[in-house]
Amino acid sequence: MNAPSTSPIWWEDAKKHLRSVDPILSKIIDSVEEPPLQGLGDVVITMCNAVVGQQISAIAADAIWSRLIHFLGGEFDSSKVLDSDEESLRNVGLSRMKIRTLKGICDSAELLRQIEWDSKNQNEIQSIMTEIWGVGPWTAEMAMIFSLHLPDILPLGDIGVIRSIEALEGKGEMNDSEILERAEIWKPYRTCAVWYLWRQHDDEPVLY
Template identity: 25%
Template sequence: MEDNQIILPTPSEFSFIQNLGYLQRSTNECMFQIHDNKVRKAIATDEGTALIEISKQGEQSLTIEFLGNTKPTTKKAVEQVMEYITDWFDIKTDIQPFYDISKKDSMLQQAVDAFNGLRIMGIPDLFEAMAWGILGQQINLPFAYTLKRRLVEKFGTSITFEGEQYWVFPTPSVIAKLTVEDLVGLKMTVKKCEYLIDVANQIEIGLLTKEMLLETNDVKKAEKILTKIRGIGPWTANYVLMRCLRFPSAFPIDDVGLHNAIKHVTGSQQKPTKEELLKLSEPWNGWEAYATFYLWRFLY
């Protein structure tokens, strides 16, 4: 194997093609690029920015290739890249228990049959996950992608390879220094600008960390910490707990997309009420995040 390549083993319940399909759901994504069934992404390390290309290698492994001269020189920085990819693709989670639950739930079984091997594609960076949750509040998905692109291209950093630009999400330290006036040109609401700056400040000064949330080891305690932050309601909190913190029982029960997905799968004319959804989701106990993600996949 070449010096700039690393082989990353994947579990049997993992499909690179299914995860690639999810990543391709928007043509306006700015955080990675996909060509010829390969994903290219810039990843920040302590040493600088690495540009990697991920491709399928056999049935149960991925090839990670460092492009250009961006392979880090230290073992620690290489490990940071590998940890990011492992987290991004949720490779460490054993999802067989979720598949076992699905066998007894006709709605989930349809989703598992359609998307077998899909993982909850994550957002490993806490600030990026919270920013994405804030940007997506009360707007449609295409406009959320537009807002994210504007934010990233104005305040993020990038590297260029073969004429293409690859972006790294703005850091909390950059956003914390801004004022609302600095952000209004992106065409998001004043409230969202305020929320984004507030969250950046809390992360920058250490009042909010990924470790703090993980150490609760309790989805309700972690949700409570997040919902104390201005602009972070239960939906945003659970979205972050799903996609960044990897709490399998995180459950954005009020999500409109989830309601529409259930309506789609069941063929119902009506969206489920909260009471109906609570009853429907009883068998998902402990795996609500995966159930939600798989059902979302029917629509997004």
């Protein structure tokens, strides 16, 4: 299955649902300009881009990704990543651990692109992706959101999402159970809610 490269077909239904169940989130949706959720389309590229963005600022991640693409000749190429030596990739700004993870993803690129993702549930998808060294739940969730466009993903490991939900409640630190309870009304479109929680803080749309 080719991953979608356009906005999700369920996007408008999701916005309608969220507006109907959550007045606070409805105001956030109304305050954020389009475009809606979009992704890079390719599951391998999305996973690699997410790895680059782990535990660093969005500005730093964008800069490193841009340097990587320039180094690869202007477009992402899994085979070129595999052929690149560690020193060259380190000069782009990647850590050794991220280089190892990127190479692991690229080594599995053919398999990842052949999988019929729409025949699998979220747990199955995450299990497949996290078999690759260095790929954790958050990276898999970014792939499910931005490449596979699954409608009901809530990344509990995303600090920006968690802090935004805490702000909605106007309280301090919330545990996972409390976060899940607050997000229950957003089902089956938690991905859309997550997108708008990101967008309220970022002038530029998140893209993986």
